Amino acid sequence: MKIGIIGGTGFYHLFNDMKEQNVHTEFGNVTLFQTTYEEKEVFFLPRHGKHHDTLAPFVNYRANMLALKELGIERVLAFSAVGAINPEIHEGSLSLLDQFFDFTTRIKTYGKYSVDITEPFCPELQDTYIKAAESIQEPLREGTKLMCVDGPRYETKAEVELFAKWGMDVVGMTNATEASLARELGICYAVVTLATNMAPGVTEKKPSLKAHKEVSQSKSEVVKELMLEAITHAHDRKSCSCRDAYERAVVAK
Template identity: 40%
Template sequence: MARIAIIGGTGLYDPRILDNVREERVVTPYGEVEYKVGEYAGKAVAFIPRHGSKHSIPPHLINYRANIWAMKKIGVQSIIATTAVGSLKREMAPGHFVLTDQFIDFTKNRVSTFYEGGDRGVVHVDVTEPYCPALRAVLNAAAAENGIPCHNFGTYVCTEGPRFETPAEIKAYALLGGDIVGMTNVPEVTLAREAEMCYATVSMVTNFAAGISTQPLTHGEVLDAMRTNVENFKKLVMAAIAGLDPEAPCACRRALAEYGGFKL
């Protein structure tokens, strides 16, 4: 049974980093989810390409609820999410990694909860620490051990997409305390919190954001940066998996204790 999952872009996934890879699927109340399962360091690891295997799903149409529900259903306890982001801070340069510890949500049209009333009721989950501190510590240690430039903090500004942001928006996000900007981390992080799973995000800085960069932004620029740094990306995530104990007790697994816990 897979206790660890990676949710990320297809640029990260390489069958050679896992042994005995197989494709599986699971049915959820929100649709069917296809994923892969393999083995690494004696541990079963599930993998979901967030944008689909051919990067065909835009950020605002990703089936976040189905993905998180599917991982919970197959027994995953810890999720490492990977994202590509633009930087609002000069010190967070392209090629650096950021272990997000807070977010600001500027999405507009996404369902962000499993609890919309009816039979499931309503809950108000605490997100004082939306990203698992224990999992972030494992990732930070893996980065240090492998000499990978990594910032052990960062506020992720999540926008609706799929367009890039204007310079005026970036200036406003920086004034609000944002460090990096992307389009996929919310509601994934809050759904994982509701599902009582340990969740951490590794963000790769691919470019400076609009108004900070001296050039117009392009998707090709993002892809080029991903290709340049994908080996460090894989090295960081797989080193963390090797050092991770997904069975270790964690407060994340009791996020809905006052409601009797999360139920599938």
């Protein structure tokens, strides 16, 4: 079985030996790292590039997701840092995304057909993450709603106030785009987020790269355990409908 992992730089330490691999897609080249864990073929895709120097608005999302598809990967476990809008979500806590509102203006489609995205994340992979969190006894907040923004700037107080009124729990810059493209490609996709700061206006403390790094660092071992456990629990697709639209539109052609 093949599993894709999308995350930030901290993930290089997930495994000791990872083999670099370059995939050429019609949207550009993508660098991934491959290894084997628990008899599963694991492909780590550093979302912001090999050197973590591509900011969220400039990530080549279409190339990234297509590279995974071209490697024959059907299931992708993603991880992201977010800002917490809901005051019940504390810095350093993990949340499982369940819905999103896409506020971005970037290109987020392959433009071939419309897909059903009523439930944007794979229920089977969500379950995989829940089981993984249970087995390492780490609290994981379920039912979390993401507001996805372009970035790279943080949000204004007025934006966060509005997002809170709309019932959004966290704000991030990448996952709605990845989820939409994954669905178009028939790839199962789910995300756990780490709140590395409270969103502007929720707290007086200003968001900063320094604070983000400190929180990420303090949780790096937990995140590593969670991801390894999730890979262990992951299984081939059973009954989810993530691939249905793709099959109807592309495979049936």
